[in-house]
Amino acid sequence: MSSVTRIRSATGGARGGRIALLGTGVVGSAVVARYRQLVERGVPLPPFAWLSNSRAQVANEGSLEDAIARAHAAPRQHGGVPPWAEGEALARGDIVIDATASDTVAGWHAEWLLRGIHVVTANKLGNGGDLARAQAIVDAQREGARYGDSATVGAGLPALRLIRELVAGGDRIHAVEGVLSGSLAWLLSRFDDTRPFSDLVREARDAGYAEPDPRQDLSGEDVRRKLLILARAAGLPLEARDIRVSSLVPDALRDAAPDAVDAQLNTLDKPLRERFVTAYRSDARLCFVGRFDAERGASVGLRALPLSHPLASGHGTENRAAIFSDRYPDRPLVIQGPGAGAGVTAAALLDDVLRIARQAG
């Protein structure tokens, strides 16, 4: 392919590794913007060889700004070989950044690692997908390539890294519970019964805090994936079906066609109002919590937490995770901070890139 030829000539070969970005949406665009800022500040990042979305792959021939503008402007295509399949463009030591939500792209993570290509991902469908896929990703790293997944949970908050370090240090994780969805944290922190919940959902969607189809957040599926990633890091080999998920989405909204979703949002209002009033009367706060427990299993859903609970504080889109282990049996180790948004996610991705580049160098 001509684009592959241009990639090689643009970077002068694979020595030292090059970056290939998949996904030029909200997160991918933020990665490009941050990459440019960091390079201007003299941070030694690997060269940016190419970027790709579902429509085009574009070589960086000197101006990243031009490259991303060309990728954004590419027309919709049907059929043909998707850009990610051009695996032969990549060489040992290169770094793929996956900023898509594509199951197909996630299916390539282990294959790239086996070829000696490092993978850095915001896409949770790699180690938050099927257990067999997650295990293949772990096994493939034995060949030497590295997997950077800091951005998949808490947008780079160090919860995932900390769990792995505790386990590597001989600690045993008993339980982890967390507020792991920035959009649900934002919705529930704003919900005080002065406005219908559906109004807040529309506001969150319009401001970009929630997905264009808010059912993706409200169903709890995103939290389920994050909990799977944390549980597996703690040594619990869970499958998605092992986590009980209590969706906030009523049946009528769940079954609505995409263009009827907005009209059905008000089906959220009555049940959420009832939960809020009950919680308020007992001095509790509603939080959407994911929890796994080595003894008692794993669940995702809405809980009314006393105000003194470690997960009940926090503002806006903040994420929180409480870790109980042999070392922290009664009072958990708590990590809290901004855990959503394109800026912090892009920073987490490029932190992983820099860590890998340093280790490879």
Ligand SMILES: NC(=O)c1ccc[n+]([C@@H]2O[C@H](COP(=O)([O-])OP(=O)(O)OC[C@H]3O[C@@H](n4cnc5c(N)ncnc54)[C@H](OP(=O)(O)O)[C@@H]3O)[C@@H](O)[C@H]2O)c1
């Ligand atoms: N947004 C956040 O704050 C946030 C925070 C943490 C993690 N994440 C995760 O980051 C990922 C990206 O999120 P986003 O908000 O940036 O999504 P987005 O705006 O929808 O962008 C997704 C990008 O992936 C591209 N894509 C889809 N299939 C592809 C394929 N087969 N090959 C190459 N590119 C492909 C899309 O191409 P087209 O442009 O051609 O459609 C688009 O550019 C998701 O996994 C999300 O869960 C997001």
